Each structure stands twice: as structure tokens, then as C-alpha cells.
Amino acid sequence: MKQSIAESVSENDSWFFDASHLASQLLGDSIGSNLFVVGYAFQLGLIPISEDALLKAIELNGVAIDFNQRAFILGRWAAHDMDKLSELIKEEKPEFIPQDLDKLIEHRIKFLSDYQDASYADQYRHMVDRVYRAEKELGTGSQELTKSVAHVLAKLMAYKDEYEVARLYSQPDFKKKLDEQFEGNYKLSFHLAPPLLSEKEPKTGHLIKKEYGPWVLKTFNMLAKLKGLRGSKFDIFGKTEERKQERALISEYKGVIEEICQNLNADNLKLAIRIADLPRDIRGYGHVKEKAIREVKAKEATLLDEFRNHKPHQVAAQ
Structure with missing residues (x-):
């Protein structure tokens, strides 16, 4: 362009x-x-x-x-x-997400409760607590690994699927902001590419967005109430490859973090933080996101290999 x-x-x-x-x-x-x-x-x-x-x-x-x-x-x-x-x-630049660890965790737990439910948020709390205990046992005073996991795990768990898009558009704040900026009989339109309904570009296989009128807001209101189906056998949206991949990322990340916690020491802490931070680079949607995931996974494999073969620094006795 x-x-x-x-x-x-x-x-x-x-x-x-x-x-x-x-x-x-x-x-x-x-x-x-x-x-x-x-x-x-x-x-x-x-x-x-x-x-x-x-x-x-x-x-x-x-x-x-x-x-x-x-x-x-x-x-x-x-x-x-x-x-x-x-x-x-x-x-x-205003920082809307708290940097204090306790407030950060509290903020993310509330968000994940709204995103899904309290049980889903408890899974997040349990994993972050696991990292906090492992890092505290080092006696270094560091909380950087816990902060990293608190940010990244919440990001992965709150992937923006159809239910979440519907929830965000259904919130009163969305309509309030529109009314503050526009007056008269303005008309809304939404450019969407629902995985189950959209056609694909023949050459690239990418989903093609279509324009939908204001009627889609009623669909959003209904869909937002069905967020409890997310990840269950009744989740029709969860059967796409993209959604399966997003859920797999959560499970894989938890596995990586558990391995880090079991082998964490003061010498490999910085390396552990680098590994925990990697999914921050996963952005975008569709083919853009797929490319980012491939790049992150390649870096993760390299750093994990280094982590597994890292030998603690030893001080020889005099």
C-alpha cells in the first residue's frame, strides 16, 4: 500500500x-x-x-x-x-496494568474470571503461585520470573476468540464511548472473518473478511452468554485449527514453566526469564499469528536446550 x-x-x-x-x-x-x-x-x-x-x-x-x-x-x-x-x-504513557506483583496477579485473576469464570482464573493463580514459590526458594529476592509468567500466562489464557469478541462488544462501555464521540443516527458496521462462515483466498488460504451490519450486535449479546461453552465438547468454534492451537499454547507453556520450576537455580534464573517471556512476541491473527508462533517456538527450543544443559557455576574451595 x-x-x-x-x-x-x-x-x-x-x-x-x-x-x-x-x-x-x-x-x-x-x-x-x-x-x-x-x-x-x-x-x-x-x-x-x-x-x-x-x-x-x-x-x-x-x-x-x-x-x-x-x-x-x-x-x-x-x-x-x-x-x-x-x-x-x-x-x-499511562500504564493500565499494575506493576506491583500482588496487584498484577489480582488484576489478571479478575480479568480471567470475567473472560471465563472463577475456576479458569484459579488455574492461573495456581500456576503463578507455583512459580512464586520456586523463585522465592532461591533466596535472591527476585520476582522477575513470577512477573513474567503472570503477564504471559494471562495473555495466553485470554486468547481473543468469538466469545471474547462478543463479550467486549456487548459491554456497556462500548456503546457509551460511541455515544460520546458521535451524535445523530450513526450506523455501525463490523468487518469480521468468522472461521466457520468465511471463505478463504484461493492462493493464500487466508480467511476473507466481510462486512456485517448493526444486527450483529444482537448476535454478540447472545454469544457472550455462551462463553461457558469455551473449550467444552459443545464449543463449535473451538474445533478450528486456530482455536486448538491457542489451547495447545497454554498447555505447552505450563509444561515449560513446570520444567523450569523443577530445575531453577540462581545461575539459570535469567535464562528462565527469557524463556518465560518468549510468548510476548506472539501477536496478530491468522497467518500473522501462525508465523509468530513458529518463530517463538524455534527460539524456545534453542533456549530450552541451553537451559537443560546449563551447569551451575561452582566456586572452587581455596
């Missing part, structure tokens, strides 16, 4: 940046990317309208006036000095 645009308007007349990410970090909502891009273009002299007129238009529109005006100004700043703006994100 970048190449096509550059060829059409020339490289000197095209600019590329992740407006959604910048807006999310600076404003707390990716929807600010719209006015952010307008501000960026304005700063480059590409919009033949005065700043006063643009700000007045935002005011007259009457929707999230302060938010949209800030987005416009930040977009101008990005065009002027993107590096400086990036520094601001690093310095002031």
Missing part, C-alpha cells in the same frame, strides 16, 4: 505514521486519529483553511470539542517534531 501511494503521488509528497497508536497513547482513544491526521496535514500546509476556521468547525460540530481540538493540535506537533512527540509518549 505504501509503495502504491508513493508511486502515485511521489515519495516527497507522502507521509506514513501510525496515527491510531499515537492517538491512543496521547489521547486515550484511537478515534482521535481522525483529527490528528487533519492537524498533521494542516501543519504541512496541505489544507487551505485557517486554523481558526478548523477549530471553530470542531466547536460547531459539538461532539467531544476539547478532545478533538487537542487531537488536531497534537497532529500539528507530530508534523513539526515527531521525535519529540514520541519522547512524550515514552515519558507519560
Whole structure:
């Protein structure tokens, strides 16, 4: 896409940046990317309208006036000095997940209870407690391995399947955010690729997304209530290869962590943390996720081999 645009308007007349990410970090909502891009273009002299007129238009529109005006100004700043703006994100990026270990575990247990149920969250608690005890026995004062497992295991256990997508869209906060940003009779559409319903691209085998109307929200409300079927024999979505792979990742990770706990010592602790951290690199969906899993598994095999053959450092007696 970048190449096509550059060829059409020339490289000197095209600019590329992740407006959604910048807006999310600076404003707390990716929807600010719209006015952010307008501000960026304005700063480059590409919009033949005065700043006063643009700000007045935002005011007259009457929707999230302060938010949209800030987005416009930040977009101008990005065009002027993107590096400086990036520094601001690093310095002031809000951290929504607690870093204190006890609060982190508590936060993830609540999330997994909402995601599935209390029993599912207890599985997470049991595994994290196992790591905590093993790391504490080293007497090093380190909690880094436990923190790593607390983050990664929750990420793997909360894979975003059809039930979770439905739950997120069914929450009152979703509709509330829309009403804060839009007015009038706006219409929703959803671009989805349900594994059981979607066609595949002949050459790549990737699922093809289709547009669905607002009626799908009723389906989401119903599907969200069926999350208890997840992983059971009645889970029709769980029979796809992607879902089987996601469940296998959880089981395999627990196995790796159990092996680490049984052989953990002060000398191989840093190596253990590197292994425990690997699944953080598993991102995306479909073929993108499959590629990431292959890469992570290759690294894991190498590091596990090193872990298994690692010999504790011995100090010779004088």
C-alpha cells in the first residue's frame, strides 16, 4: 500500500505514521486519529483553511470539542517534531496494568474470571503461585520470573476468540464511548472473518473478511452468554485449527514453566526469564499469528536446550 501511494503521488509528497497508536497513547482513544491526521496535514500546509476556521468547525460540530481540538493540535506537533512527540509518549504513557506483583496477579485473576469464570482464573493463580514459590526458594529476592509468567500466562489464557469478541462488544462501555464521540443516527458496521462462515483466498488460504451490519450486535449479546461453552465438547468454534492451537499454547507453556520450576537455580534464573517471556512476541491473527508462533517456538527450543544443559557455576574451595 505504501509503495502504491508513493508511486502515485511521489515519495516527497507522502507521509506514513501510525496515527491510531499515537492517538491512543496521547489521547486515550484511537478515534482521535481522525483529527490528528487533519492537524498533521494542516501543519504541512496541505489544507487551505485557517486554523481558526478548523477549530471553530470542531466547536460547531459539538461532539467531544476539547478532545478533538487537542487531537488536531497534537497532529500539528507530530508534523513539526515527531521525535519529540514520541519522547512524550515514552515519558507519560499511562500504564493500565499494575506493576506491583500482588496487584498484577489480582488484576489478571479478575480479568480471567470475567473472560471465563472463577475456576479458569484459579488455574492461573495456581500456576503463578507455583512459580512464586520456586523463585522465592532461591533466596535472591527476585520476582522477575513470577512477573513474567503472570503477564504471559494471562495473555495466553485470554486468547481473543468469538466469545471474547462478543463479550467486549456487548459491554456497556462500548456503546457509551460511541455515544460520546458521535451524535445523530450513526450506523455501525463490523468487518469480521468468522472461521466457520468465511471463505478463504484461493492462493493464500487466508480467511476473507466481510462486512456485517448493526444486527450483529444482537448476535454478540447472545454469544457472550455462551462463553461457558469455551473449550467444552459443545464449543463449535473451538474445533478450528486456530482455536486448538491457542489451547495447545497454554498447555505447552505450563509444561515449560513446570520444567523450569523443577530445575531453577540462581545461575539459570535469567535464562528462565527469557524463556518465560518468549510468548510476548506472539501477536496478530491468522497467518500473522501462525508465523509468530513458529518463530517463538524455534527460539524456545534453542533456549530450552541451553537451559537443560546449563551447569551451575561452582566456586572452587581455596
